[in-house]
Amino acid sequence: MNIVIDGKTCEARPGEYLWDTARRNGIDIPALCRHDALPGRGCCRLCIVENENAVGSRSVIVSCVFPVTEGLKIHTRSEKIIRFRRILLKLLIERAPQAEGVLLDYCREYGVAGNGELFNDNTNEKCILCNRCSRACQELGNSAIQVTQRGIDKIVASPFNEPSPDCIGCAACARVCPTGAIACTDTREQRTIWNKTFEMVKCAECGKPFATAEELEWMKPKILDFESNLAYCPRCRGRHVANSAMV
């Protein structure tokens, strides 16, 4: 089926979300809470676009959770959408003035700066509550961290802020975070994350620390030939597998 995005006719697949259709057709829509590996949650609203109906009136829709239908006519960069995205970015950067990463890139692109004029509560906040981290943890089956509290008091935390018994120190949460909000300190010997410290395991070949012991333990049942595989870091593992296939 076909839809029109910003004047361009785009091929869309049934069951697909509008955001994905746009990307496959070379049109980038900004997104913060959406992540390829995680189901969309429609939290940040940055991916809003305008949908024009048959009689020409427009409504705002959220592209990352909007299922495409035949004949849509979409505007991703209308005056209103740009204006709304700027307010959203302003709210986010004022909430999390210390944020890094993608959020800052978007702020630069949209000409938005945080100067502490909106919320007069000086904070060191980096988190924008996009839920990527908790969803990643949940997808991996651990659910060691969760979004708790409601409304303006919402935070991401391990249960009761205690070190979570379910946390395996894989740092998937830190990797998917779009603002660098999750503190994860790695040394050669140890990793500290979510108030919990893990011993690092070193690669049998190159000697680089590459995972926590708990993480490897968790991976065991999921990998067939774990004894040989899990001794190596991902890079050496590849080489090792290739070598063993040759002999």
Next chain:
Amino acid sequence: MKKTILVCCGPGCIAYGGLDVAASFREQIATLKMDVKLETVIKQTGCHGFCSRGPLVRIMPDDITYYRVKPRDTEEILKSLDNKPVGRLLYHGVGGNILKQQETPFYSAQKKLALRNVGEIDPKNINDYKARGGYEALRKALTMEPEDIIAEIEKSGLRGRGGAGFPTGLKWRIAAEYDNFPKYVIMNGDEGDPGAFMDRALMEGDPHGVLEGVIICALAVGATKGYLYIRDEYALSLQSMKDALADAEKAGFLGDSILGSGRSLHIEVVRGGGAFVCGESTALIESIEGSIGEPRATFAYPTEQGLWNKPTIINNVETFINIPLIIDEGGAKFAETGTPTSKGTKVFSLAGKVRNSGLVEAPMGMTMRKIIFEIGGGIVGNRHFKAVQTGGPSGGALPESLLDLPIDFDTLVRYGSMMGSGGMIVMDDWTCMVAVAKYNIEFLAKESCGACVPCREGLRALSMILTRICEGKGEPVDLEIIKSICELLTQTSRCGLGKTAANPVMSTLKYFPEEYEEHIKEKRCRAGVCSMGRSTVVTDSADMAAIVAMAEAARKVSYGVQSKDKTGAES
């Protein structure tokens, strides 16, 4: 002829000593050895809705109602039963004393459809309900094709009473058409609006009426499993609906093969998640499924993908109680009441600075002036009317110039407010409208689920800016920021909470711009409510927090007396 004495023991009357009056009657009847039936009527309407004049005592079959009855009056009332009524306890109308409750201005302008049985029957007794034609609609529905039931509801023009006013018949039709089983029916009894207690009044005053509506809905759409989702603090409602379920099942109106028809329906009671947002339909579904009650991000409607992703009907308590009436009397009859686009009646909880506060059921299309000045008796303390907040915290405040608007779903929305669940808070000229907006926004910010950015951060920003303005630190640019955040909220929020949250701000900005101007430019609050950065506040508590606290008190009263409710079983 044997007389019956009805002593109202709703929350309002209990607060004024209704239980003591009942006890005193019981004593006197025993001492005087009279053949009189005493009934304590447990209703949550706050004394037939007229809680500001409680405790109420009604003598049947003469239909004489006494107001503000004290225990010391009971002997006199009993002795008067076969003689002249006790004049001093009657309602004093313009043309003299009024005997019948229905003839007092508070009642005569009302039209009781949803509340038809509340206060008239013993809610714990299924036979009382049956005696008034209860479950006849269900019998009739069992002889009808589902299609015809839905057609009748469509003909009635009934729209959902939970807030948005979606046409009920259409909703049922959509769900009925999906060939995807099992289907579910859910009663939304979360009632989160502060000060609103109409759903509670219905669940506690006429539980079988509500239940019959739910059962008929299930027959119409083909649902085989139902849930009654009830606000966690409503212990009495929870109990009342549980009892009704058990009695209805015993009588064959529920369970396997309803009245031998071969059609089955099983219903469970679920305690609410305890948050305002849990009343939103998709959050409510999440909550029943055991997840945290956050609204869903998806675009699919519950009628297609609801509970466990199956077709699901969610309707409000008051919506359901209208159903048996429509099936009994026909959709056309129901549609005779109301306006072209909104049919039937709506129960309002009238609160704030009106003389008569309580639950009021008015035909759609009645003007706000009539509700506030005729039924409500006008403003207390001879002050002036300033505004009425309709639709709860996410509704709007409407000024005096709009008092003659006929109330219906569309008119309210057109003027920047909404019907919501029917809250109506009246404010006098000692109220600061900026402070009202701030109060409502703070409530919504606290109750936002916090999932999406416009609502979570937008409301936080609004609440900070409004606080600044009330402290005398506002700047002209603040109004521009407020407006742009409001537009964002309305158009980009995920659920109805965020989408309507701008109403309290935009309506006060529109109808009372001078008050914002004064706060910002002159650093002055004409109502004397805001401190404006100075240390003393000059007026009494005309602020919103106090008004809402009063309304909340009415609904909380019976929480404290649940243990004493056993008196209600006695007769």
